[in-house]
Amino acid sequence: MKVVIVEKIHESGIDFLRKNNVNLELLYESKKPLEEAITEADGVIVRLARITEQLLKIGKRNSLKVVAKHGVGVDNIDVEAAKNLGIRVVYTPDVMANAVAEFTLGAILMLAKKFDKYNLEVRNGRWNVRYTAENIEIKGKTIGIIGYGRIGKRVAELSRCFGATVLVYDPYVKVQEDFVYQTELPVLLRKSDFVTIHAPLTKATFHMIGLKELRLIKQGGFIINTARGGIMDEDALCQVFSEGGLRGAVLDTTENEPVRLDNQLLKFDNVIFTAHTAGLTDVSVNEESLLACKQVFQVLNGEEPTYALA
Numbered sequence: 001m002k003v004v005i006v007e008k009i010h011e012s013g014i015d016f017l018r019k020n021n022v023n024l025e026l027l028y029e030s031k032k033p034l035e036e037a038i039t040e041a042d043g044v045i046v047r048l049a050r051i052t053e054q055l056l057k058i059g060k061r062n063s064l065k066v067v068a069k070h071g072v073g074v075d076n077i078d079v080e081a082a083k084n085l086g087i088r089v090v091y092t093p094d095v096m097a098n099a100v101a102e103f104t105l106g107a108i109l110m111l112a113k114k115f116d117k118y119n120l121e122v123r124n125g126r127w128n129v130r131y132t133a134e135n136i137e138i139k140g141k142t143i144g145i146i147g148y149g150r151i152g153k154r155v156a157e158l159s160r161c162f163g164a165t166v167l168v169y170d171p172y173v174k175v176q177e178d179f180v181y182q183t184e185l186p187v188l189l190r191k192s193d194f195v196t197i198h199a200p201l202t203k204a205t206f207h208m209i210g211l212k213e214l215r216l217i218k219q220g221g222f223i224i225n226t227a228r229g230g231i232m233d234e235d236a237l238c239q240v241f242s243e244g245g246l247r248g249a250v251l252d253t254t255e256n257e258p259v260r261l262d263n264q265l266l267k268f269d270n271v272i273f274t275a276h277t278a279g280l281t282d283v284s285v286n287e288e289s290l291l292a293c294k295q296v297f298q299v300l301n302g303e304e305p306t307y308a309l310a
């Protein structure tokens with residue numbers, strides 16, 4: 001059995017596969033092109049690298065049986081093609097949900113309490129920044145959650161602890177919790193002080209937050225995107241910031257990753273970039289790595305994997 005690990009993952013999963021006598025090709029060390037490595041692989045473990053139909057076909061002609069996504073957003077894998085080729089696709093939901101939700105609340109706190117600004121001002125000798133009294137209280141404000149899956153639900157629970165009103169837009173689920181108000185997207189955008197995106201990137205959600213939607217957010221509102229950059233139109237966000245419509249944003253994900261240094265959003269001090277780190281914690285990276293590797297092992301041993309998409 002040979003498994004190719006494309007990007008670096010926590011040792012927990014690597015140790016598990018090694019203990020089970022699986023041969024590993026660590027692509028981030030060997031620097032072999034994936035097109036070449038996939039010809040010898042029974043399994044591939046990937047984080048954000050693209051697994052196209054073409055790559056899957058090359059793998060299928062040889063011995064590829066499973067692709068594991070280390071993470072949740074499978075927009076980098078052609079899952080339909082894998083299904084058609086009879087290649088299993090597994091992923092690691094749940095283990096990241098709390099991490100991303102806590103990060104989202106951290107982002108909301110950062111926007112509301114301006115830690116980054118105060119730190120800079122103090123370091124530049126401007127202690128008097130304290131008299132600007134710009135902090136915002138979250139209690140009594142409205143947090144609008146787009147996408148009420150694993151992460152969205154946990155964001156709702158945490159938001160409730162802060163005493164915020166919680167609105168949700170998700171056309172595919174029926175909200176059960178009595179402290180969450182399910183609504184349509186335009187209503188959510190108009191009423192929310194903080195809008196946070198937790199839907200997957202699909203053909204249907206690509207640029208679902210465009211100029212029209214961003215202009216609906218109340219004057220002085222904030223937006224947080226920890227889902228995928230492609231869900232929000234970055235040019236539109238730039239325009240809305242130029243118009244002074246929004247007060248701030250935290251972008252954990254962007255359309256191009258790494259963020260290109262000519263990205264116009266970098267001009268705005270009130271846009272905070274966090275390098276796609278929302279899901280990466282002491283707990284989650286360990287669990288994700290193990291879960292991805294265990295599922296590859298399950299498939300290669302003819303067992304049903306825990307979280308299969310194909």
Ligand SMILES: NC(=O)c1ccc[n+]([C@@H]2O[C@H](COP(=O)([O-])OP(=O)(O)OC[C@H]3O[C@@H](n4cnc5c(N)ncnc54)[C@H](O)[C@@H]3O)[C@@H](O)[C@H]2O)c1
Nearest residue numbers: 072073147148149150151170172198199200226227278279
């Ligand atoms: N930044 C990070 O580090 C990080 C980490 C993990 C996940 N993510 C992203 O977060 C996304 C959500 O993760 P999750 O675990 O909550 O997924 P999930 O599948 O549990 O939930 C996604 C929810 O979005 C809803 N949805 C689908 N289309 C929608 C639409 N058009 N409008 C509104 N809602 C819609 C679905 O019905 C579902 O309830 C992932 O797809 C991934 O891209 C980012």
